[in-house]
Amino acid sequence: MENFIYMLAPLLSIELFLVLFFGTLAGLILGVLPGLGPTTGGALILPFTIPMDPLSAIILLTTIYCAGTYGGAITAILINTPGTPAAAATCLDGYPLAQKGEAGRALGLATIASVFGGIFSVVILVLFAPMLAKIAYQFGQPEYFALAIFGLTMLSSIGEGTPIKNLIAAAFGILISTVGSDFMTSVDRFTFGVNILTEGIGFIPVVVGLFAISEMLVQSTLLHQVFNRITLDALKLPTLDDVKSTWKTILRSSGIGAFIGILPAEGGTVASLIGYSEAKRWSKNPQEFGKGSIEGITGAEAANNAATGGAMVPTLALGIPGSATTAVILTGLIIHGVRPGPSLFREQPDFLYGIFGAMLFSNIIFFILGFFGAKIFARVTLIPNKLLWPMVFVVCVCGTYSLNQSLMDIWIMLACGVIGFFMRRFGFSLVPVIIGLILGELVEGTLRQSLVIFDGNWLMFLTRPIVVTFLIFSIAALLVPYLRGEKNN
Amino acid sequence: MKHMQRNNERAIKKKSPSFLNDASIVSFVIIIFSLFLFYLTFNFDEVPPILNRGIQPATFPKGLLIIIMSLTSILYFFSLKNPWKKQETLPKTFSYTLIILILFAIIAKTLDFFLGLSFLSFTISYLWGERRKLLLFFVTVIFPLLVFIFFETILNLRFPGGILTDLYYR
Numbered sequence: 290m291e292n293f294i295y296m297l298a299p300l301l302s303i304e305l306f307l308v309l310f311f312g313t314l315a316g317l318i319l320g321v322l323p324g325l326g327p328t329t330g331g332a333l334i335l336p337f338t339i340p341m342d343p344l345s346a347i348i349l350l351t352t353i354y355c356a357g358t359y360g361g362a363i364t365a366i367l368i369n370t371p372g373t374p375a376a377a378a379t380c381l382d383g384y385p386l387a388q389k390g391e392a393g394r395a396l397g398l399a400t401i402a403s404v405f406g407g408i409f410s411v412v413i414l415v416l417f418a419p420m421l422a423k424i425a426y427q428f429g430q431p432e433y434f435a436l437a438i439f440g441l442t443m444l445s446s447i448g449e450g451t452p453i454k455n456l457i458a459a460a461f462g463i464l465i466s467t468v469g470s471d472f473m474t475s476v477d478r479f480t481f482g483v484n485i486l487t488e489g490i491g492f493i494p495v496v497v498g499l500f501a502i503s504e505m506l507v508q509s510t511l512l513h514q515v516f517n518r519i520t521l522d523a524l525k526l527p528t529l530d531d532v533k534s535t536w537k538t539i540l541r542s543s544g545i546g547a548f549i550g551i552l553p554a555e556g557g558t559v560a561s562l563i564g565y566s567e568a569k570r571w572s573k574n575p576q577e578f579g580k581g582s583i584e585g586i587t588g589a590e591a592a593n594n595a596a597t598g599g600a601m602v603p604t605l606a607l608g609i610p611g612s613a614t615t616a617v618i619l620t621g622l623i624i625h626g627v628r629p630g631p632s633l634f635r636e637q638p639d640f641l642y643g644i645f646g647a648m649l650f651s652n653i654i655f656f657i658l659g660f661f662g663a664k665i666f667a668r669v670t671l672i673p674n675k676l677l678w679p680m681v682f683v684v685c686v687c688g689t690y691s692l693n694q695s696l697m698d699i700w701i702m703l704a705c706g707v708i709g710f711f712m713r714r715f716g717f718s719l720v721p722v723i724i725g726l727i728l729g730e731l732v733e734g735t736l737r738q739s740l741v742i743f744d745g746n747w748l749m750f751l752t753r754p755i756v757v758t759f760l761i762f763s764i765a766a767l768l769v770p771y772l773r774g775e776k777n778n
Numbered sequence: 779m780k781h782m783q784r785n786n787e788r789a790i791k792k793k794s795p796s797f798l799n800d801a802s803i804v805s806f807v808i809i810i811f812s813l814f815l816f817y818l819t820f821n822f823d824e825v826p827p828i829l830n831r832g833i834q835p836a837t838f839p840k841g842l843l844i845i846i847m848s849l850t851s852i853l854y855f856f857s858l859k860n861p862w863k864k865q866e867t868l869p870k871t872f873s874y875t876l877i878i879l880i881l882f883a884i885i886a887k888t889l890d891f892f893l894g895l896s897f898l899s900f901t902i903s904y905l906w907g908e909r910r911k912l913l914l915f916f917v918t919v920i921f922p923l924l925v926f927i928f929f930e931t932i933l934n935l936r937f938p939g940g941i942l943t944d945l946y947y948r
Contacts, residue, residue, distance in 0.1 A: 340933060453853045457808070460846045464815070467839045476823045476835040479815065502879075505902075509875035510868060512906055675906035679899035679917050686895060687925050691935050696887065703879055714865060715804050733838045740833060 295639045296415075296646030299348060308345045309647050312352030313654040317662075319353060320360020321669045322677065324508060326373035327357030328723075329500040331617040332493055333681075335624070336688040343625035344643050350621045351644055352651040354614045355407055355597050358557055359655050360666065362399040362590055367392060367667050368518045375557030375593035378565040382578060382585030384519075389581055393525040398583050399590045400659045401527055402539050406591035407652035409543040410550065410598025414605075415645050417551065421606040422631040430742060431750055434735035435759035437728045440553030440609045442763040444721040445770055452770040454717045462725020463732060465490050472730065473737060485697045492620045494689050494702040495726055499719045501685050502706025505678045507713065518670065524663040527583075535587040538568045546592035550599020556612025556720070557593035557600075564592025598648060605629050605641065609728065613720045616727045800865060801857030808850045816843045874905055890940025895922045 299305040319330030331350050338346035361376030366383035379399060386395040428436070444459045445452035468479045469489030480486040527535070542564035549560040568588025569578045578585045600611025601618075608629040610616035622629050633641060659666075689702045709719055743749035750756050822836040878901045886894030900918040908914055929935040937943050 336933070451853075451856075453849050453856065457846055457849045457853065460842050460849070464839065464842050464846070467842070471835040474825045474835050476825060478822055478835060478839060479818060506872060506875060509872045509906070512869070512871055673908070675903050675908040676913060676917055678906075679902045680921050682902070683895050683899060683922050683925050687929050687935075690891075690937070691929055691933055694936065696938060699886070700883065703883060706879070707876070715800060716862070736838070737833055 292638060292642045295642035296649065298344075298639070298643040299647045299650055305345060305348060305643070305647075308341075308348050309352055309650055310654060312349040312647075313356040313651045313658065315349075316353035316356025316358075316651075317360040317363075317655060317658060317666055318669055320357035320372045320376075321363050321666050322672070323364055323368075323370045323372050323670070324504040325501075325681070326361060327354045328613045328617060329497070329504070330357055331614055331621075332496040332500065333684055333688050335493060335617065335621055336691040338621060339624070339691075343622075343627050344640055346625050347618065347621055347627070347640075347644055348647040350618045351601070351648050352654075354618065355594070355648055355651040356655040356658075357614075358594050358597055359400070359403040359407070359590075359659065361593075362403065363396065363659075363663060363666055364670055366395045366399060366519075366586075367521060368670055373557070375561050375596070376589075377558065378561040378589035378593075379586060381565065381589075382580070382582045385579065386581035386583070386586065387519045391581070392519050392521045393523050394527070394531070394583075395581075395586055396521065396659075396663050397525040398527050398531060398535065398586050400524065400656060400663075401532075402535070402542070402587035402590040403594040403659075404652050404656040405539050406543045406546055406594035407597060407655075408649060409591075410547045410595040411645060411649045411652070412598075413547040413551075413595075414598040414601050414648070415642075418602045418606045418641075419634050421602055422634040425607050425631040428631075428755065429753075430735045430738040431753050432755045432759070433731065434739050435750070435753075435756040435763075436553070436607065436609060437732045437735065439759045439763045439766065440603075440728060441721075441725065441732070442766040443553050444724060445767055451716065452767070455721045458712065458717045458719070459721035459725040462722035462727075463729035465495060465722070465726050466729025467733065472734065483697070485695055488693075490701055490726075491692060491698055492616075492723075492726060493692055494698040495705050496617060496620075496723055497685050497689050498702035498705025499709035499712075499722060501681060502702060503709030503713060503719070505682060506706060506710040508674050508678055512674075521664050521667045524660055526660075531583055535583055538571070538584045538588045539591045541571065542568060542588045542591035543595040546595025547599040549592070550596035550611055551602045553603050553607075553609045553611060556614070557596040560596035560599075561589040561593035564595075565589040594652075601644075601648070605633065605644075606631065608731070610724055613723050616723050619727060799857075799861065801854060801862045805850050805854040805857075809847055812843045812847045812850070816840065816847075819843070871905060875902060878902055878905070886938075886940075890942045891938050892922055892926060892942050893940060 299309045315334065316327060316330070319325045319327060331353050334349065334353060338349055341349070358373060358375055361371050361373030362379045362383065364370055364372035365376040365379040366387050369380050369384040371377040371380055383395045383399060441459050444455045466489070468486060470477055470487045477487055545564050545567060546557070546560040549563060550556065565585060565588045568584045569575050572578065572582070572584050574582065596612065600615045603609045603611045604615040604619055608619065610619050619629060627633065627637070627640065685702065686699055689698050690696070692698065712719060739750065740747070819836040819840050824834055824836075878898055882894045882898040885897055896918050899922060900914060903914055903917045908917070926937065930937070939947070
C-alpha cells in the first residue's frame, strides 16, 4: 500500500507532474525526429537535469525513454523511416497500410499496442525488479563479474552488426573505460601525459559523439534523399474487429518485449524484431505481412514498448543496463548520487516507486498526446535537416561542455562522432560500445576484487554455482547467433 | 551455356576479396591501433604485490587488446568466406562537413567558443542547402545565443573565454 502511494507521487506534486508531462512531450518529439531518439535525446537532456533533484531528473529521463520509443512509430508509419531503431519493424507494415490511405488507423493501432505494451512492462517492472534485487543480495564480487560478462556476451546477439563485430565494439567500449588513473592503484593508463585524461573519459561525450555527431555525419551523406511523406488527417481508434484480430498479438508481443528487455544489453530493437516475427509466425494471414498487416504493426509496437519496463529491471536491480537508453538513465542515476542495485530497493523505495509510477503515467500521457496531437507531431518531421542538425550540434557541444566545463570533452565527442560514423559505415553497432563503457569499471573492478578473494586462483571462479550458471549462459549467448545463422542458412 | 558459365566465373572473381577491400582495411586499422596501445601498456607503472589487488594495472587492458586483435583476425578470415558489401563512395558534402568540424575545433580553441559554434551552424546550414537569410540568421546567431543564455543563467555555467565571450563577461 505504501509503495502504491509512492507510485502516485508524480501526480501529487505539481513539479513532478510538470516534469512528467514535459518529459513525455520531449520524448515524443525526440522519437519522431529520425536520428535523434531516446538514447541521443536522453544524453542531450542529461546535463539539463543537473540542477534538478534526483527523482525529477530520473523521471525526466525515463519518460523520454517511454514516449521516445512510441514516437518512433509516427515517423515509421508516415515517412517509412524509423524515428528510433526500435521502430524499424513498424515500417514494414505501418507504411504500406498508410499508403493505402489508412495512416490514421495504422497510428491508432500502433498507439494502442504501444500503450498496452508500456503498461504491461511497468507491471513486470514492479513485480520482477524487487524479486531480482532480492536474488542479487546473494551476489558477491565474483557473481557480479560473471553477470557483467553475461551482459557483454548478450551483446553478440543484438540485432545490428554481426556477433563478432558487436563483441569487438563491446571490448572497445571497455577499453575506453580503462583510460585514466587506475581506480585501485592510481597508475595512469592511456593518458598520453594529458592531465585531464587522468579522470578518465566521461560517458556523455562518448554517447553524444557516437550517436548524435555520427548521425550528423550520416545525414551529410543523405542530402539527396527524398522522403515520401503521407498526410495524416486524424488518428483513429481501432475498431472492435481490429481489437479482436490483434489482442492476442499485442499480449504475446508484450510478453516477448518485457522478457527481451529484462535480458541484459538487449533492448527495444531486438524485442520489436522478435515480436514482429512471432506475430507473423502465429498469424492466420502471414501472407499479409509486409503489405499493411495490422498484426505486424501491433506485434512490433507492443514489443518495443514492453521492452522499456523490462530493460529497467536489470538497470535498477543490478546496475546492469538493459539497453542503450537505460545506460544513459544509469549514468543519470550515478550523476545524481543514486547507486542502483539491491540496496536501492531497501533504502529508497519512495524513489524507486516514484519512477515506476512516472513510467506508468507517461504511457497514459503519451496515449492522450498521441491521440490528439499525432497530426502536430507528424509535422515535426517537416523540420529540414539543414536547420535541425546545426541546432542539435549547438546543444551537443554546450551540453557536453557543461558537465565538466572542459574543452577536452568536446574533442572527445568530435573524435567519437567520426569513429562512430565509420563504425556504422562498416556494420559495427554503437550500442555495445556504450554498454561496454558502462560495464567496463564493473568488469575490471569485480575481476580484480575476486582475484584478491581467490588469492589469484582463477579456477576458484568455478567453485561458485551462480558464477558457473552465468558462464554457461554466456557461452550459450555466444553460440546462439551462430546456431541461428546456421538454421537460417 | 558457356557464355553464362563465363559470366558466373567473372562474377565470382569480382566477389573474391582483394587485399584492398573494406574488410582488410578495417581489420588492418584495428590491429595496428591495438598493437600501438598494446605497446603503450608496457610503459604503465607496476605496483608492488601488496597493492596490485590481484593483477597489475596493465594486465586488464592487455587482455582486452588481445581479445580485440583475436576477434578482428577471426572477422577478417570470415570476410574471406563471406565478403563484405562494398560501400558507396562518400559524397563531397561529407568531406566538407568533416572539414567544418575540424575548423570549428580550431576556432573554438583559438578565437572564441561561440564564434566557432556560429561558424559551424552557418556553414553546415548553407552547405546543406539553406539559402533563406532569416533562417540562416536564426540558426547562426539567435539559437546559439539562446542556448548560451540558458546555460549561463539557469545552469550557472561559465564558458571558455574568447573575443566574443569576454565581451559578455566584462
